[in-house]
Amino acid sequence: MKDDYKVIKNGGVTSAQGFVAAGIxxxxxxxxxxxxAIVYSAVPAQIGATFTTNLVKAAPVKVSFEHxxxxxxxxxxxxxxxxxxxxxxxxxxxxxxxxxxxxxxxxCRPKEILVCSTGRIGVQLPMPKIERGIKRTVSKLNxxxxxxxxxxxxxxxxxxxxxxxxxxxxxxxxxxxxxAKGAGMIHPQMAxxxxxxxxxxxIDKATLRKCTYEAVEHSFNRITIDGDTSTNDTVMVLANGMxxxxxxxxxxxxxxxxxxxxxxxxxxxxxxxxxDGEGISRVVEVNVKGAASNADAxxxxxxxxxxxxxxxxxxxxxxxxxxxxxxxGYSGARVxxxxxxxxxxxxxAVSNGEASRTPMAKLxxxxxxPAFTITLHLHLGSxxxxxxxxxxxxxxxxxxxxx
Amino acid sequence: MKDDYKVIKNGGVTSAQGFVAAGIxxxxxxxxxxxxAIVYSAVPAQIGATFTTNLVKAAPVKVSFEHxxxxxxxxxxxxxxxxxxxxxxxxxxxxxxxxxxxxxxxxCRPKEILVCSTGRIGVQLPMPKIERGIKRTVSKLNxxxxxxxxxxxxxxxxxxxxxxxxxxxxxxxxxxxxxAKGAGMIHPQMAxxxxxxxxxxxIDKATLRKCTYEAVEHSFNRITIDGDTSTNDTVMVLANGMxxxxxxxxxxxxxxxxxxxxxxxxxxxxxxxxxDGEGISRVVEVNVKGAASNADAxxxxxxxxxxxxxxxxxxxxxxxxxxxxxxxGYSGARVxxxxxxxxxxxxxAVSNGEASRTPMAKLxxxxxxPAFTITLHLHLGSxxxxxxxxxxxxxxxxxxxxx
Numbered sequence: 190m191k192d193d194y195k196v197i198k199n200g201g202v203t204s205a206q207g208f209v210a211a212g213i214x215x216x217x218x219x220x221x222x223x224x225x226a227i228v229y230s231a232v233p234a235q236i237g238a239t240f241t242t243n244l245v246k247a248a249p250v251k252v253s254f255e256h257x258x259x260x261x262x263x264x265x266x267x268x269x270x271x272x273x274x275x276x277x278x279x280x281x282x283x284x285x286x287x288x289x290x291x292x293x294x295x296x297c298r299p300k301e302i303l304v305c306s307t308g309r310i311g312v313q314l315p316m317p318k319i320e321r322g323i324k325r326t327v328s329k330l331n332x333x334x335x336x337x338x339x340x341x342x343x344x345x346x347x348x349x350x351x352x353x354x355x356x357x358x359x360x361x362x363x364x365x366x367x368x369a370k371g372a373g374m375i376h377p378q379m380a381x382x383x384x385x386x387x388x389x390x391x392i393d394k395a396t397l398r399k400c401t402y403e404a405v406e407h408s409f410n411r412i413t414i415d416g417d418t419s420t421n422d423t424v425m426v427l428a429n430g431m432x433x434x435x436x437x438x439x440x441x442x443x444x445x446x447x448x449x450x451x452x453x454x455x456x457x458x459x460x461x462x463x464x465d466g467e468g469i470s471r472v473v474e475v476n477v478k479g480a481a482s483n484a485d486a487x488x489x490x491x492x493x494x495x496x497x498x499x500x501x502x503x504x505x506x507x508x509x510x511x512x513x514x515x516x517x518g519y520s521g522a523r524v525x526x527x528x529x530x531x532x533x534x535x536x537x538a539v540s541n542g543e544a545s546r547t548p549m550a551k552l553x554x555x556x557x558x559p560a561f562t563i564t565l566h567l568h569l570g571s572x573x574x575x576x577x578x579x580x581x582x583x584x585x586x587x588x589x590x591x592x
Numbered sequence: 593m594k595d596d597y598k599v600i601k602n603g604g605v606t607s608a609q610g611f612v613a614a615g616i617x618x619x620x621x622x623x624x625x626x627x628x629a630i631v632y633s634a635v636p637a638q639i640g641a642t643f644t645t646n647l648v649k650a651a652p653v654k655v656s657f658e659h660x661x662x663x664x665x666x667x668x669x670x671x672x673x674x675x676x677x678x679x680x681x682x683x684x685x686x687x688x689x690x691x692x693x694x695x696x697x698x699x700c701r702p703k704e705i706l707v708c709s710t711g712r713i714g715v716q717l718p719m720p721k722i723e724r725g726i727k728r729t730v731s732k733l734n735x736x737x738x739x740x741x742x743x744x745x746x747x748x749x750x751x752x753x754x755x756x757x758x759x760x761x762x763x764x765x766x767x768x769x770x771x772a773k774g775a776g777m778i779h780p781q782m783a784x785x786x787x788x789x790x791x792x793x794x795i796d797k798a799t800l801r802k803c804t805y806e807a808v809e810h811s812f813n814r815i816t817i818d819g820d821t822s823t824n825d826t827v828m829v830l831a832n833g834m835x836x837x838x839x840x841x842x843x844x845x846x847x848x849x850x851x852x853x854x855x856x857x858x859x860x861x862x863x864x865x866x867x868d869g870e871g872i873s874r875v876v877e878v879n880v881k882g883a884a885s886n887a888d889a890x891x892x893x894x895x896x897x898x899x900x901x902x903x904x905x906x907x908x909x910x911x912x913x914x915x916x917x918x919x920x921g922y923s924g925a926r927v928x929x930x931x932x933x934x935x936x937x938x939x940x941a942v943s944n945g946e947a948s949r950t951p952m953a954k955l956x957x958x959x960x961x962p963a964f965t966i967t968l969h970l971h972l973g974s975x976x977x978x979x980x981x982x983x984x985x986x987x988x989x990x991x992x993x994x995x
Contacts, residue, residue, distance in 0.1 A: 245920065276946065519645065526678065
């Protein structure tokens with residue numbers, strides 16, 4: 190194993206030692222679909238968490254933010270089908286009530302519980318159903334409950350998103366696993382996405398937080414489907430120390446191993462979210478290289494990834510690189526048209542800002558693949574950025590049209 | 593008439609005295625569709641023009657920018673079907689050649705001619721066809737040629753866009769008329785839109801330029817369809833002085849009358865562009881009021897107008913105000929959730945950041961209209977901004993999917 194990770198088959202949020210989970214149908218969603226989940230650690234866990242940057246924050250985000258700031262935690266309660274966002278004072282009361290009921294059933298303090306909600310905005314939670322549901326969920330907590338929990342947080346997701354790896358740190362086996370949900374409103378700076386990661390690593394709070402921020406920056410903050418940033422996004426990492434490795438602190442020689450494994454888990458879950466984008470047909474990695482700065486590279490990459498026209502052409506399998514040139518031109522990044530090179534899966538489409546000799550038929554073949562990479566080289570410096578995105582399809586529109 | 597304008601029936605780019613136009617099929621577009629137009633003034637005209645802010649500028653934009661900077665002009669040659677963008681040195685040569693051939697046929701100097709192109713990016717112009725076409729177009733110039741010219745600049749437009757008004761200035765009748773084309777890639781800071789406005793007003797160059805910038809800011813820069821800013825956008829105003837009104841200079845008492853009429857023409861053409869957005873089904877005016885600043889109001893309005901999720905819900909006739917709250921929350925504008933009020937055509941949907949008591953059925957009725965207004969009041973200051981936009985439809989995607 191050494192410094193490399195090993196993927197755990199069917200791994201998820203209960204792969205790490207000491208974690209149990211469950212997911213049930215509490216009646217928030219119609220038709221008996223699972224909509225309530227709890228993840229619980231047998232011992233207190235350190236917590237690293239990032240929340241939506243949206244100024245309109247859902248009630249559970251406000252409550253969880255406070256609890257994550259404090260000491261260690263024991264668990265998380267999550268519901269789908271209702272975002273508990275734009276629900277005013279009653280919304281906050283309900284989020285707190287979810288926390289209290291969960292803490293009571295688990296015999297811990299309310300501030301040791303985090304809460305997440307996802308679903309439609311502006312509707313109050315059906316609290317009696319949820320309160321009854323919490324008791325039932327706690328009674329079902331078990332080490333094989335990860336899949337049920339992952340199912341219970343799904344909204345428009347078409348498949349469960351779970352992943353886990355283990356690594357060796359100072360001679361101890363450390364496991365990191367998690368679950369996530371997408372699938373629309375996905376955008377850098379978080380999205381309607383929830384992600385709970387659990388690990389048995391023994392790591393101090395400050396180091397865990399730093400690792401969490403960095404890993405989110407290189408995974409969930411590098412995906413975008415529709416450019417909308419949701420009110421509810423939350424990524425949390427719970428570390429309960431049960432692997433009994435020597436405490437990981439900053440400058441710990443094995444910190445890189447833990448960090449790499451954490452990024453691996455988050456990237457894998459992030460890619461699953463993109464692959465499960467609402468109604469999409471292609472996953473596209475947009476790489477910008479040679480920008481005047483990293484900030485410029487980010488501007489250019491996001492302009493491409495957010496352009497409705499670019500995304501439509503991908504949907505049609507049309508290598509319309511003119512729309513890419515257009516997008517980088519208005520991105521705000523420094524661009525010299527006559528320096529630009531564009532590659533589709535390594536095949537040159539544009540050189541010196543003009544059409545290359547590559548036949549369109551060859552490029553078309555690439556853009557019709559379910560996944561491909563576009564690299565834009567600006568030849569102005571060493572700035573780089575990369576983002577994972579999707580096409581824009583009729584199905585996406587149909588899906589998001591309404592009730 | 594006094595200080596108010598009068599709409600000229602079937603008015604357009606040849607309504608003002610001394611202007612002629614023509615539009616023909618030169619063979620750039622298949623199936624004999626019109627694709628080449630010329631607008632010509634019998635006497636030298638002052639010019640005010642604004643061009644795309646995209647760093648990737650089409651060849652005709654570069655050429656016209658230089659010519660508009662110089663003295664007076666005589667005419668404009670425009671083609672559709674090919675944008676002459678990302679076409680390198682040869683593209684510039686071809687744009688200059690269009691200008692030279694037009695100048696020769698009109699017996700004026702090349703620098704008195706502007707050039708515009710619109711259509712697909714990255715393909716060289718078919719110059720022999722265009723050169724032959726220019727001669728034929730010049731031979732057909734006439735005072736009733738405005739409609740043909742307006743037709744020849746259409747790309748995905750489904751109807752011609754023409755409008756003209758006259759006003760009285762210092763006892764003289766002054767006419768302002770124009771033509772425009774849309775219809776995708778429409779976004780503040782210009783779009784794949786061309787607009788040629790002609791007027792017989794006698795106005796000095798500096799004042800005309802100022803009037804043009806201001807009018808564009810309050811018309812074409814306040815519309816957005818898909819958020820993409822094209823490489824080719826151009827708005828130009830030619831003023832040939834044949835109305836023989838006393839010269840309009842800054843601080844001229846009648847300047848406001850001219851300015852108002854110019855804005856009226858541009859707003860009307862801008863609204864036509866939005867109404868003709870590719871595959872759209874609704875025109876929505878987004879007003880933000882009470883923002884901490886005008887800049888904040890603009891951020892909030894554009895976040896709403898660009899949100900794919902918001903636009904999809906309009907398409908479905910779904911008053912999903914949660915998505916509006918979400919959009920203003922991530923817009924970058926200062927927002928206090930509990931202060932926000934949202935109105936649909938004057939009917940309150942959100943007050944204090946929460947659902948109002950207005951039944952959803954009533955709101956749904958509004959969102960199913962072909963045109964409606966959404967007003968978001970942030971209650972933080974006196975900043976205001978307004979933008980005209982559209983929904984996002986399956987048809988838009990289908991339209992932009994392919995070649």
